[in-house]
Amino acid sequence: EVQLxxxxxxxxxxxxxxxxxxxxxxxTFSSFAMSWVRQTPGKGLEWVSGISGSGVSTYxxxxxxxxxxxxxxxxxxxxxxxMDSLRAEDTAVYYCSRPRAPLASPDxxxxxxxxxxxxVSS
Amino acid sequence: QSALxxxxxxxxxPGQSVTISCTGTSSDVGGYNFVSWYQQRPGKAPKLxxxxxxxxxxxxxxxxxxSKSGNTASLxxxxxxxxxxxxxxxxxxxxxxxxxxFGGGTKLTVL
Numbered sequence: 001e002v003q004l005x006x007x008x009x010x011x012x013x014x015x016x017x018x019x020x021x022x023x024x025x026x027x028t029f030s031s032f033a034m035s036w037v038r039q040t041p042g043k044g045l046e047w048v049s050g051i052s053g054s055g056v057s058t059y060x061x062x063x064x065x066x067x068x069x070x071x072x073x074x075x076x077x078x079x080x081x082x083m084d085s086l087r088a089e090d091t092a093v094y095y096c097s098r099p100r101a102p103l104a105s106p107d108x109x110x111x112x113x114x115x116x117x118x119x120v121s122s
Numbered sequence: 123q124s125a126l127x128x129x130x131x132x133x134x135x136p137g138q139s140v141t142i143s144c145t146g147t148s149s150d151v152g153g154y155n156f157v158s159w160y161q162q163r164p165g166k167a168p169k170l171x172x173x174x175x176x177x178x179x180x181x182x183x184x185x186x187x188x189s190k191s192g193n194t195a196s197l198x199x200x201x202x203x204x205x206x207x208x209x210x211x212x213x214x215x216x217x218x219x220x221x222x223x224f225g226g227g228t229k230l231t232v233l
Contacts, residue, residue: 044211044225095167105156105158106221108170108213
């Protein structure tokens with residue numbers, strides 16, 4: 001079964017750091033680009049960051065550029081999101097997601113994790 | 123990186139058709155045939171309903187159809203059913219700099 005399982009969320013003070021993980025199973029992880037998408041409470045979806053299958057190419061939303069770092073360990077089938085200098089507006093449920101096929105456009109994500117909640121508050 | 127523009131809400135009666143619009147720019151929706159649509163129910167992860175403007179993943183009913191004209195994409199749901207009540211989000215590839223952008227979401231109410 002194709003599955004994504006996020007972990008690492010929690011309560012963190014403004015200015016702090018947190019590292020999210022996403023464990024993938026049931027597919028050839030290294031063949032797929034991956035993304036992190038977040039959803040603020042009661043609001044919409046926001047694409048946060050993406051990474052190529054090899055990990056060489058990375059992409060960020062302007063709202064997190066310079067503060068968040070996406071990476072992956074293909075030997076462990078795991079995706080990461082290092083979040084530094086956290087702000088209250090980063091409070092959200094963070095999902096990792098996978099496009100529907102290895103060479104498909106990154107917007108068409110057909111596999112999603114259950115999400116992990118990040119709360120930035122003092 | 124402004125979000126794609128969607129109506130906040132739409133509604134329809136069972137059996138009717140509704141269309142949700144998604145307006146972007148020539149740098150995203152208008153520039154690529156990579157527009158997708160997601161259905162999200164409360165407390166659940168998004169579900170891919172349409173990709174590449176007008177293609178459906180297996181298992182998605184053919185009542186759901188996508189289209190695009192210029193900088194505006196549309197999702198049409200025909201033969202509306204009570205189970206279609208949910209939030210719908212459009213999403214577009216936006217080039218190698220912006221990469222991916224979502225719409226603000228539309229709440230569909232089945233009357």
